[in-house]
Amino acid sequence: MTSEKQSGRREFIRAAAAAALGGGVWLAATPSAETTVWQIDPSKCVQCGQCATHCVMNPSAVKCVHATRICGYCDLCSGFLQPGSPRLDTGAENELCPTAAVKRSFVEDPYFAYEIDEVLCVGCGKCVKGCRQFGNGSLYLQIKRDLCQNCNECAIARQCPAEAVRRIPLSQAYFLKEAGAEENPAS
């Protein structure tokens, strides 16, 4: 009788151990909820400038990105030059960007190429607004994944008046700005 009881107990412990082990293996093998990251939807962003001041990073993890396929390569670029700037050149008094992060280079008369120096960019969106108001809107703001701290509650998202900042799966590509695209797909 006693040995039967002991045998039953052992079997129960073995079964429980097997179940725990199997459950552990199953849990390890099953993909958990995917990591998500914060992104700006360029189709919603209104360039309020608060990305520069509300990000916990200093300078902000939000940077200007240039969609060169949309760019008009203008000489009088409203994303590069101050409104009413006396000359169309790279003089500091003519540049719109407060940190001179927009770089201008000559392509061929009368076209100029523009690129963003991410190290200098503070994500204020001033150039984005200028480009959107007068030009094609080829400049846009985006949260750089290598700089973002991926805070639980993004301080920019909390402040964004257009609700343009949202989480997307890490596996999903950056939101891009494309000519003709109406809006980015919902995650």
Added chain:
Amino acid sequence: MNETEKKVLPGWVWAMLALAVVSAVLFLFFTDRRPEPGPALRYDVSEYEAVEEEAIRYAERQRLRVELEEPYGLAVAGDGRLLVVGDTGLLMLDAAGRELVRRELPFPSYCVAVAADGVSYLGGPDGVAVLATPESESVYWDTPGENILLTSVAVNEQHVYAADAVNARVLQYDRSGRLLREFGGPNDPENPRRFIVPSPYFDIAFDSMGSLWITNPGKLGVENYRENGELLSTWHKPGMGVDAFAGCCNPAQIAFKRGTTLVSAEKGLNRVKTFAADRSFAGVVAAPEAIQAGWSDAGNVYARAPIRDLAVDADDRILVLHGPLHCILVYEECVPGKDVE
């Protein structure tokens, strides 16, 4: 003296101190301490949007409702009727704005012109579409190239001109649809880079003398051409002031009044202005404040400029097709002493 005797603060003082600390922590936690972006981080063109009252020489007299989802093009027929095209169809209105004809189109149309004989020419995604009457079937003209965006059509007795913004060229057809010439673009042997068109705003118009004018938006001005493509004159005026064209690519739309007075509409700074025959500034028709009243596209980064087209009717009134308001704004020149603005 007893060393064990200590000065102990009363309990209520401790309670008050604890309350103050907790209040301070809560206040700091819930108060947004981050500064608003300063002036160095703000893009501000408000000083250029302001227009002096004395510079406004026109008054809005009428608003004609346009029941199209996205109206894009406007033309005035010889009999005074108005033709409006858009993404979904075509409307014909009488001068008072009453709808005479409405029809669906199988393609979106961004521009329209009406000849003296009543034939309509529409800019479609594949080229020019011709309607003998607003109700008749479309006839499509062959347009070379694959990626085409016709943003303007103009017609006179002999020729039809179509502005292709993607290829920065103007196509010249005869009235039967035969392609005669290309101004600018890859097939122009003289100057393929005649026009700089950074954004999809590229317009053509005839002045009151019948002379052909084409905008050169990248150079911020207008150019006058003979019918054989020979350049007659250019007038480029970049600048943010009211007497110039602002931004990277303006004027967006043009039309002509009697006496070859140029009427221009800009994007970015949404304003309509007139320039005399010698291109001196003649006056503001509609200031940005008037164009921007009653609507907002702040949440739509893909929004087109609100002024979709310009036209001048037989009474020399300026017609402004306003997209977001879905109407044609009719402006008349103020008569000194009669109009008190």
